[in-house]
Amino acid sequence: MAEDRLKDLRSELDVINLELLQLLSKRADVVQRIGQLKQARGVAIFDPEREKQQLDRLVQENPGPFPDSTIRHLFKQIFQASQGLQEEQRKLLVSRQRSHEDTVVTVRGIKIGGGVPIIVGGPCSVETDDQMEKIGQEMQAQGIQLVRGGAFKPRTSPYDFQGLGEKGLRMLRDTAQKYGFATVSEIVNPADVEMAIQYVDMIQVGARNMQNFELLKAVGNTRVPVLLKRGLSATIEELIYAAEYIAxxxxxxxxxxxxxxxxYEKATRNTLDISAVPILKQETHLPVLVDVTHSTGRKDIMLPVAKAALAVGADGVMVEVHPEPQVALSDAKQQMNFAEFEAFMEALRSAGMIPALTNSLR
Ligand SMILES: C=C(O[C@@H]1C=C(C(=O)O)C=C[C@H]1O)C(=O)O
Structure with missing residues (x-):
């Protein structure tokens, strides 16, 4: 008999627990809505005055049998957990606090991040069928799996080669299909994103467009991998916020x-901010590449710079390669020719910084 009574009371408690749980979740939902308003208004999360008001009221209404001190203690715990929820809401989606695990971005089965560095290679611009055919052969011979090639070129001068547009994307895709690569290419106009993803596996948002917020939103609306380059005058924080627009x-x-x-340094085209790599790895959970071509603009130091990038934890390196750099329609001075590229790859391989060529790739 007494056994049955105990069971009944415990069943009653089980029901009350579920009710309390529902009420706590309902309360948490309101807390989160308050959190959103606070964020929009730039108001501090912790509000001791508001907490005091609530505690005073609760103690005043306390029907017992819990003593007031216990009621204060229990509700203080709830307030603290609520504060935690609001703090969680404020963390950027791309921030390290959101994920202790490194994000691995997979482009057509090719992993960026996760421990094995990748080399992304290809010409600055897609120019001719002949050029792309040579690129296809060379990239395949060097085991490059992700090939770059520009079709929409944001050039400093309006009189410089602007890229082949959709035709260039088609040529890049055809080469990729023939040789089995994944592709990345820059898009500058949000209206072109839908068209571009018919051709490319990864969309690049270039340095000059890092704060083209409409473009960031447009690529954020797709589920296609995005290569987001740091703006030429952008801080690391601004880069992280640009990534957040996409996320x-x-x-x-x-x-x-x-x-x-x-x-102010003129010895290199830009100054490679090598410390940005470990900082981005620390502050975000996203993979980080280093473009050694644009950062240096100098072929003679590309190898040590690439080694430095991989040594500080970059998930890969991006390089520009052209069959005949001297006649390239863009970046003629800084693209590597095939012999230079082969020496570059071989040096990284023999330093053990990138995987050896497998037989199937030879
Ligand atoms: C929910 C709020 O945020 C925090 C959490 C509180 C709560 O859980 O009741 C109260 C004050 C704040 O410290 C709020 O400001 O109302």
């Missing part, structure tokens, strides 16, 4: 790329 739209397949920043 906030639901696309977290983002790879960051350090490509040098503008300083």
């Amino acid at each position: 906030a739209r639901g696309n977290e397949r983002i790879v960051l790329c350090e490509r040098g920043i503008r300083t």
